[in-house]
Amino acid sequence: MTVSVQQQAFDIQAQYELLLGSRAGAGVATFTGYVRDLSEGGTVTALELEHYPGMTEKVLGEIGASAEQRFGLLGWRIVHRFGLLGDQEAIVWVGTVADHRTEAFAGCQFIMDSLKTRAPFWKREHLDGGNALWVKSKAEDLDRELAWQEKQV
Amino acid sequence: MTVSVQQQAFDIQAQYELLLGSRAGAGVATFTGYVRDLSEGGTVTALELEHYPGMTEKVLGEIGASAEQRFGLLGWRIVHRFGLLGDQEAIVWVGTVADHRTEAFAGCQFIMDSLKTRAPFWKREHLDGGNALWVKSKAEDLDRELAWQEKQV
């Protein structure tokens, strides 16, 4: 039941152990998001993540608590980096613990979908020519977030 | 793109590294299933997993290949134990790599749902009184497997 917003790189195994702690559950789902050179603007040399200190932690905590209640999670953990990240570095890690796999999966996916559109982070791609482009928000991300508001799982 | 059916315990971090290898993807989803003392028959002291050597590996390989094609996975890995397992030991680990998080999640969930009803494993719960009960298959697992056959994601 914790959130970490941090500049330094994180170790996935350590995050997994922090998630489990003393909590036992039949199923654990995790998701890791990585920097990927998939920009339309050119070769991405680095990704910069700006955020809104204070609000970020608050929103992520609310998203986790909401997932916990909605899916009966026994545990959850959200780690999100900010600052300058190199290609293939991990940006975000989300882990959920539940008594059934469907709840662990749904909780993890709900948290990821929600933080995409609700957590105050902004990505900027640094390109090899020296330019930097702010990443545009995706309509499909908003659609996924809205879908959670409509459906009851 | 590998399957491991093994008696010995596995290390989740090692599995994660084997999954990633040299494959890069924007998203990695994982699921770990653990032995849980949730039996109706009494306190479970151990869980025994019987399987059908040869057929197990074949079916898991087909499930992984099918998920790869259906969700455009860049990588996947399935590890499943057999033999005698203690409470809270990991039984199964599934990891998927994709360019988008929805595909990584869907692929991982598809593999878990499919192996529940299609991989030739049978669980027996050893109870503290000395009795052992074969676990019954769940109708909801069959429903979930059938749902994948009906829907196009």
Next chain:
Amino acid sequence: MLKVRFFSLIREALDCEELDLEYAPELITLEEVKSHLISKGGDLWQEALRQPNVVHALNHRVVEPSHPISDGDEIAFFPPMTGG
């Protein structure tokens, strides 16, 4: 020759992991193999193999009981799977 294997509850009930069965042309499908085993084994085998949810496998693949077989095939009977 046919190899016939049993797993889980069915293996336990029959106290048999596997057996070899001489192939014969009248064993057209898995259904006939099952009937043949029951005719030789009696009530215990009848009870174990006539359960409505028995899964039939041929050469490591789940098939319908009406699936035809050939000499050299590996056949298996088992209850619904409970892995994962």
Next chain:
Amino acid sequence: MLKVRFFSLIREALDCEELDLEYAPELITLEEVKSHLISKGGDLWQEALRQPNVVHALNHRVVEPSHPISDGDEIAFFPPMTGG
């Protein structure tokens, strides 16, 4: 006093991370705060803050532009989030 913060594209366009604004009773909602900033800042501020997709936050929570404010509040304007 009100604290007003800007992020990402908007922060860059305005070349301003944050500013303090004297509270006044006529600043009833975030909309009035925005109009006030534009009237003082001119075209550049008009262009940055009148974009249709500007997100409005009040005390670390996203709200509608019509949300009322109070003295001491922290207000923020930023483009749609792109985390994860």
